[in-house]
Structure formats: C-alpha cells, structure tokens
Amino acid sequence: MTDKLSKRTKAVHAGTRRSQYGELSEAIFLTQGFAYDSAEQAEARFIKAGDDEFIYARYGNPTVRMFEERIAALEGTEDAFATASGMAAVSGTLTSMLRAGDHVVSSRALFGSCIYVLEEVLGRYGVEVTFVDGTDLDQWRAAVRPGTKAVFFESVSNPTLEMIDIAAVAEIAHAQGALVIVDNVFATPVFSDAVAQGADVVVYSATKHIDGQGRVLGGVILGTREFIRKTVEPYMKHTGGSMSPFSAWVLLKGLETMSLRVNAQAATAQKLAEALEGHAALERVIYPGLAAHPQHELCRRQMGQGGTVIAFDIKGGQAAAFAFLNALEVVLISNNLGDAKSIITHPATTTHQRLPEDQKVTLGITPGLVRMSVGIEDTDDLIADVLQALAKVPA
Numbered sequence: 001m002t003d004k005l006s007k008r009t010k011a012v013h014a015g016t017r018r019s020q021y022g023e024l025s026e027a028i029f030l031t032q033g034f035a036y037d038s039a040e041q042a043e044a045r046f047i048k049a050g051d052d053e054f055i056y057a058r059y060g061n062p063t064v065r066m067f068e069e070r071i072a073a074l075e076g077t078e079d080a081f082a083t084a085s086g087m088a089a090v091s092g093t094l095t096s097m098l099r100a101g102d103h104v105v106s107s108r109a110l111f112g113s114c115i116y117v118l119e120e121v122l123g124r125y126g127v128e129v130t131f132v133d134g135t136d137l138d139q140w141r142a143a144v145r146p147g148t149k150a151v152f153f154e155s156v157s158n159p160t161l162e163m164i165d166i167a168a169v170a171e172i173a174h175a176q177g178a179l180v181i182v183d184n185v186f187a188t189p190v191f192s193d194a195v196a197q198g199a200d201v202v203v204y205s206a207t208k209h210i211d212g213q214g215r216v217l218g219g220v221i222l223g224t225r226e227f228i229r230k231t232v233e234p235y236m237k238h239t240g241g242s243m244s245p246f247s248a249w250v251l252l253k254g255l256e257t258m259s260l261r262v263n264a265q266a267a268t269a270q271k272l273a274e275a276l277e278g279h280a281a282l283e284r285v286i287y288p289g290l291a292a293h294p295q296h297e298l299c300r301r302q303m304g305q306g307g308t309v310i311a312f313d314i315k316g317g318q319a320a321a322f323a324f325l326n327a328l329e330v331v332l333i334s335n336n337l338g339d340a341k342s343i344i345t346h347p348a349t350t351t352h353q354r355l356p357e358d359q360k361v362t363l364g365i366t367p368g369l370v371r372m373s374v375g376i377e378d379t380d381d382l383i384a385d386v387l388q389a390l391a392k393v394p395a
C-alpha cells in the first residue's frame, strides 16, 4: 500500500494477507504451529524465516502479522510487535532494551501498572529511574543526563489528562542520545502524530480504542525495524508476551472501525465537557479540548482535538462521587476506557487505590474526581444521563 493514503483508508486495508481463497475479510489463522514440506525446509526456516514464513505463534503468526503491519502503516513506523496486553508492550519495551546500571527518566503521572513496572520491577534489576513532573520541561532538562538510555511518558496522563509535549521532551532526550518511548493510549492511533513529533517508540494498549468493544486484551510496540526485530522481538518471543492470533483477528476488525468510533467519541466528549463546564455541582472539569485547559494549545498542536476521556471533580468528595456514579442510567461503572460503551471510574478507590495519599494529592486524584470514557451512544442521551445523575447528588 502506498504511504500517501490517509489513516482511515490504511486502517481498513493495510497489512491484509489473503490466502489462496481470496477471502474478503481477514482470515484468522488459529494455529500455534506450522507444518513443513520437508526436514530441509524446517531447517532453512529456522536459519532465516522469510516474510511469509512462520515457525511458531509465539514468534509470529499470519493474523498477528496482519495486525502488526496494519497498525505500523497507520502510525507511520517501519515495524511493530504485537503483545498479549498493553502492559506486555510497556514492560517488554523497557526490559528488552535496558540493562543493570542504565538510567531512565519517566513522567510521574502514569497508569497504575506502569508505575509498578518503573518503580518496582526496573529497580529490582538495577535500572535507575528518575521521576519528573512530565509537564515541566525544566525537570526533564535537569533529569536527563549524558548516557540516559530512555525517557518514558504517557502523552496524555491517566486519570488527570495532563498533556506532555512530545516534541519538546524528544528534543531534550535526543540531545543526550536517549530513546523516546511514548505510551500513547489516550491519543489513540487516530489522533497520533507521535513519530513526526519525535517519538522513537510508540506503545499502545490495544485493549482500549483499538478493540474498542471490550472483548480482548492486546498491545503493540511500534518503532524502527532495527529496534523491533533486533531488540524487542528476541526478548518477547522468548519470554512469552506475544499476542494470540484470535486477539489479533478481533483487533484487526477493531482497527477497521476505529476512526469512526474514536472521532464520534471525541466529538461527544467535547460537547459533554462544554455542557459540564461551570456546572454548580462540579469543582472543575478537565478536558484538553476546552479552551480553559492549561494545555489547550499543546493539545491542538499535538492531537488536533481533546480525545475521548473527560475527568471532573464533584463537590462533596467521595460520597458525592459515589452518589453520582450510582445515579447514572446509561453510563456504566467500569475501569476500561476507549470502549463503544460509555464508562465511568472513580480512580481514588479503584485504579489508583493503592497509591499513598500524598501521591494521590500530587497527581490530582482527589476524592471527588471521576474519569469518564465517552462511548459512541447518542450525544444528547449521554449529556442528559450525566446531568440527571449530577442533579441527584445531595448538595
């Protein structure tokens, strides 16, 4: 496929491999192994497998390969490695490239499991991690030093939707030779231009918008062919974090409709955020698509618009937040995001429950804070549901 096509077209066609039957929809090769015509062929394939030759599904599979090629075409990277979950992608990226004695700088505002990997796991193997406030470029400048191997951050943080300037952090990191690894879940491949902005490696939890219909776990690591095939692949294929062909098939079908879903979700999120701004029951509304968001300009430059997730802080703390959640009729209480169904989470008592109180305060995870992932339902129905539930919160 030519590179000139838009993402929407690539998301439908890129990477498709058709069997001798010419099936229209992507085939699911639900097989872990492959039979060889001869012992000589098996030997040759173990020496070097060609583009259309597979050995074992932990190493690669035609359906998984379709997914990898499609998403690499979308993201504009040379290659991709598909993983069993988003966390397999995050941990696999870091552990495949780092060694004892290496230094990493990471933003502090991270998904709970990312904090575990960076704080607990890397330290255990002698990797030094310096945490910074990712929105403060001076902190990045002070922390990145000659020999720093990598910087890691979520381009939009969970759950408080702080934006990190990919281009500015990449300039600081590249000046010292550090690799820029971006966990880009909230931007989604639809709004991402991370590679053009300076990211070297882009990581997604495919569980989120790529599936977008709450079915399977998955993840992907995107980067140069050299990085993916020489650094990531040997580590992943031998340590076991590869994606299953069934999940790859579900996610390929997810990629087909992703742009329609994500654009509709983001348009509704913008309208909902505008409807909630200044609401008497709310302390604050956090959405990078609102002009009042402190990083609104960066959001427009980096993603074009505000994305599919809104956070808002309800006056009255946890009791008010719980009353609000329990009064919702359409929006579901769950902790996933990026789904076709609208989902709401109370981070302080669920996804970020384990954080010490002082860290919750630093990260802005207040008792009244809720995070809403906007789905593809009718915009007016969603706004009405949120407003009626807010009206039921005792003043």
Ligand SMILES: *Cc1c(COP(=O)(O)O)cnc(C)c1O
Pocket: 085, 086, 087, 088, 090, 111, 113, 114, 154, 158, 183, 185, 186, 205, 206, 207, 208, 217, 218, 219
């Ligand atoms: C969900 C998520 C992950 C982990 O993905 P899984 O598929 O659940 O393993 C990592 N980073 C971010 C920002 C996420 O939202």
